[in-house]
Amino acid sequence: MAIDVTVRRVIPLPPERVAWYAMDWRHDTEWTQGIRTAELTRPAAGGGFGVGAEVTRTASFLGRRIDYVLRVAAHEPPGLLDMVSVVAPMPMRVTYTFTDHPRGTLAAIRVRGGPRGLLARLAGPLLSRQVRSSLGKDLRDLELRLGERAGGV
Template sequence: MDIEVHRVIALPLRRVAAYAMDWRNDAVWTRGITRAELTVEAPGGGFGVGAEVRRSASFLGRRIDYVLRVLTHDPPDLLDMSSVAGPFAMRVTYRFAERPAGTLASIRVRSDASRFSGLTGALLTPLVRRAVAGDLRELEAKAR
């Protein structure tokens, strides 16, 4: 599965990106996430390249726990993370760009979660796309 969802958010770039890139907000705007915890700090301390965040989430009625490691942290433009623990390999990329109407927010998710859910990619992809689109709507509401 490889999906990317975009939404123009009528807020300044730095505000949207700072809110979305702060792991402490994960459970607020990402509706499936119930808990997020910084388990490994970046080599220089805090959140950045090398940091790891453990997330607990609910998807399709099942709880999943996974850890994402930060591969790229380039605020306010890019946050790229890859799973290092969990039921399936996953890569999540947040991109933000300034637009006349505000901020273009994009989330890309790449994974093979079909092993976890038992659904084929053809069935799973629209569910994940819909969930990510909902997350971007929540981001717009919560970043205000």
Template sequence: MTIDVSAERVIPFPPERVAAYAMDWRHDTDWTQGIRRAELTREADDGGFGVGAEVERTVHFLGRHIDYVLRVASYDFPRLLDMVSVASPVPMHVTYAFEPHADGTRARIRVRGGPGGVYRPAAPIMARHVRSNIGKDLRDLERRLTEHTG
């Protein structure tokens, strides 16, 4: 079974503001469900954060700690951040998209991949948890941005 889940939410801030926070790996642990640690382990091909950069994350998911590395495949601030796993027990492709909306920004997260090895039997459960988590991520992203405005 392949996982392909997405969630979206309209956040009442401009895309540049939403993307600046969400696309900064240093905020991953603040708004992304289960992430306990995020560390930039490789800079982009032209330095800093962008295409080619790699972020190593430790996540607590379904009762386990999982370490994985995501490489930035596409980066178009403030519109798109697309990352693929390069070291992970669960191959994944994560896309964050931000577009203008009459009420602020339409923020979307899409997670695709397929659990391999020991995780394969858990695919349906993983899909439900991922869908729930990315919905919560967007809620928490809005909450964090609202807190930083106050």
């Protein structure tokens, strides 16, 4: 596996509040780096968003357009959202976790996957740095966005 990156940030709000916003695909473009569009293209078996649902995203990464589909593998609000790519230029798994912390919520995003073989050995370190930077900005923007929403209520 080329990359396995986890980034964490304490957000001074309860996990339910952070997860409610972060787990809603309709907010992906507001706080996730590079996401241009996000659309629920397959609902969960019981309807809506949950295990089995698929979200199609169009993103920009390293100056390239990337279209991919993530299928929800686990959805346990407010603690866990785990998604795996079913259509993507390379395999990936994205896991969001939200746990209690003395100062609010410990939010974490883990991304695993990427190119394999020789390309992984050559591009893996650079790709890992880029993903780490992007995820750090995601969590920063998540906190900023939630702060704006709280201030406007």
